[in-house]
Amino acid sequence: MVVSTSSFVLCPGPAEHPARMGLLALALLLAVRLLSTQASPSPRSFQVDYERNCFLKDGVPFRYISGSIHYARVPRPAWRDRLLKMHMSGLSTVQVYVPWNYHEMLPGVYDFTGNRDLEAFLDLTAELGLLVILRPGPYICAEWEMGGLPAWLLWKPDIILRSSDPAYLAAVDSWLHVLLPKIKPHLYQHGGNIISVQVENEYGSYYACDYGYLRHLLGSFRALLGSEVLLFTTDSTRAEELRCGTLQGLYATIDFGPGSNVTELFDAQRRVEPKGPLVNSEYYTGWLDYWGEAHASTSAAWVAQGLEDILQLGASVNMYMFHGGTNFAYWSGADYKDQYKPVTTSYDYDAPLSEAGDPTEKLFAIRMVISKFQPLPVGPMPPATPKYAYGWVALRKYADLLDVLDVLCPSGPIQSQFPLTFEAIKQAHGFVLYRTQLPRDIPDPATLSAPPHSICDRGYVMLHKEYQGMLERDGQMTLRVTGKAGDTLDMLLENMGRISFGANVSDFKGLLGNVSLDSIPLNNWLIYPLAIDTAVQQGWPHAAMPKSSSRGRAGPAFYTGTFETPGIAWDTFVKFPGWSKGQLWINGFNLGRYWTHRGPQQTLFVPGSVLHVGCPNNITVLELEGAPLTPLLLFLDRPLFNRTLSHSISATE
Numbered sequence: 001m002v003v004s005t006s007s008f009v010l011c012p013g014p015a016e017h018p019a020r021m022g023l024l025a026l027a028l029l030l031a032v033r034l035l036s037t038q039a040s041p042s043p044r045s046f047q048v049d050y051e052r053n054c055f056l057k058d059g060v061p062f063r064y065i066s067g068s069i070h071y072a073r074v075p076r077p078a079w080r081d082r083l084l085k086m087h088m089s090g091l092s093t094v095q096v097y098v099p100w101n102y103h104e105m106l107p108g109v110y111d112f113t114g115n116r117d118l119e120a121f122l123d124l125t126a127e128l129g130l131l132v133i134l135r136p137g138p139y140i141c142a143e144w145e146m147g148g149l150p151a152w153l154l155w156k157p158d159i160i161l162r163s164s165d166p167a168y169l170a171a172v173d174s175w176l177h178v179l180l181p182k183i184k185p186h187l188y189q190h191g192g193n194i195i196s197v198q199v200e201n202e203y204g205s206y207y208a209c210d211y212g213y214l215r216h217l218l219g220s221f222r223a224l225l226g227s228e229v230l231l232f233t234t235d236s237t238r239a240e241e242l243r244c245g246t247l248q249g250l251y252a253t254i255d256f257g258p259g260s261n262v263t264e265l266f267d268a269q270r271r272v273e274p275k276g277p278l279v280n281s282e283y284y285t286g287w288l289d290y291w292g293e294a295h296a297s298t299s300a301a302w303v304a305q306g307l308e309d310i311l312q313l314g315a316s317v318n319m320y321m322f323h324g325g326t327n328f329a330y331w332s333g334a335d336y337k338d339q340y341k342p343v344t345t346s347y348d349y350d351a352p353l354s355e356a357g358d359p360t361e362k363l364f365a366i367r368m369v370i371s372k373f374q375p376l377p378v379g380p381m382p383p384a385t386p387k388y389a390y391g392w393v394a395l396r397k398y399a400d401l402l403d404v405l406d407v408l409c410p411s412g413p414i415q416s417q418f419p420l421t422f423e424a425i426k427q428a429h430g431f432v433l434y435r436t437q438l439p440r441d442i443p444d445p446a447t448l449s450a451p452p453h454s455i456c457d458r459g460y461v462m463l464h465k466e467y468q469g470m471l472e473r474d475g476q477m478t479l480r481v482t483g484k485a486g487d488t489l490d491m492l493l494e495n496m497g498r499i500s501f502g503a504n505v506s507d508f509k510g511l512l513g514n515v516s517l518d519s520i521p522l523n524n525w526l527i528y529p530l531a532i533d534t535a536v537q538q539g540w541p542h543a544a545m546p547k548s549s550s551r552g553r554a555g556p557a558f559y560t561g562t563f564e565t566p567g568i569a570w571d572t573f574v575k576f577p578g579w580s581k582g583q584l585w586i587n588g589f590n591l592g593r594y595w596t597h598r599g600p601q602q603t604l605f606v607p608g609s610v611l612h613v614g615c616p617n618n619i620t621v622l623e624l625e626g627a628p629l630t631p632l633l634l635f636l637d638r639p640l641f642n643r644t645l646s647h648s649i650s651a652t653e
Ligand SMILES: *[C@@H]1O[C@H](CO)[C@@H](O)[C@H](O)[C@H]1NC(C)=O
Pocket: 261, 262, 263, 264
């Protein structure tokens, strides 16, 4: 059914803006409040008013202006600062994803401590007077590794994710039975601040279109959260996606960015939800970056204009993202559009609050728009957090990766005639080393190759411990090598993040097929699952005896160094002049991937909370391809997101 937008009864949001209301409206409102208290004895309620196309909060018409923040992308010591800035921007509400794979790292093993303390985050939002729209998945996309699904689901290789496959549903249900009971006391109806809960995410964009799955989720959410909480879905404005993503019993909302006719876009919601509040659950303030592509940016004026159009219609809106943050460690996801496209470490998103949590011109433009519709909180916007340029820090090579396998893989290798995937050996993230020996003398160059889609995602090749080059998913697929029978052939496989969107979320990692030499498959492999983070968190290699390393600068190797912070540990950004690609840890904290060669991102964000005052900060770099002649890092007081920008300062190298 198509309802023309001219027939909308606009949700006036009188509770937020009494100054604009006439006496008559006030009287009406009071009557409504009385009626609704009679109708529902519960003093706290959050519902849809299908007659007036509004939400009702405690029986009073209400619309929200919300912003997305992902606690998993913000260090816990910064949570309060970011939430306070969101509150001071005029937002009443924050929208929050729960990444399943961040909390259930292994089946039945849960972590809700430290940076993963979801309830502490919710308590902080409540303390700051913010409402919460919770998005617990189980699938979230979010450009997060595997869209938030745990990689261990792929231990059963033929599992059909996001469907009624009993193996998938069993894992989902056992997770929801842990997560949702923690959520229930935080629901608005129970005295908390969660006003609504999303079921799945953009399910209509998934090929399976399995209503049985959505119905199953609806049943589980209702059973575990009760009958009162408002449950909803979010999909794009495309008709086929709204068809597969919506279900009776789940309020249908949509998502779209700036730059189009808002009235026409909301018609898409009206086709599936003829009455009730208009809601854009993801109004895009910017966009993500992929390695190898230009830094995305969206004009502040454009974002502000679209927001004003949305608010003018009386709609509720969530801005995605309001604060993007960082894909620390191995948490960035990837897309598959013609080829595999991994997402950068920075999730700045060109959002109103920058990656480092600083108010931008876009934030002030948005705040100005909000002030036309509801009063802003009294008081100033907290300023940007101070940044510090610690300058140059010298590193030295500690060891080639091949020389420290005893530390990185203390349990020793797995033997297998043919390669096994990461999932088959139960390694979720990071790196696995595959080793075999040349079966014969190769005096003339032979072709080392793997079939298409079998290097996931990058394979660094060493022969007789000498670096030969790299094989890459959807990229270079062959290398020419020579050697002698019995020479050791090593391939270090790197997982660059599992696909987070689309049909290919079953994104296996490692060697998915045979590696061949002149088309003859190599066999008798030793497979080393590497626990690099475990070693680094335990103080390695800083606490270890120095290694003497004679080999050159090419190929996977560890570099170490230290620096001191004068007085206070400020936030900073680290640049990798002349480095190629790798991973950075400071004081055991995994700050994520750098990829200077491909860009656009040229610096990694280092939150001050990982630094120490009064003792040396321990830097560990795993460089995968090749380090510069003089291994130096440069700590700056601002980020460099774009390759083109970096060129202007590379003269300092
Ligand atoms: C948006 O679309 C509606 C309905 O098609 C139309 O009436 C309105 O003029 C359009 N607004 C703008 C700014 O183009």
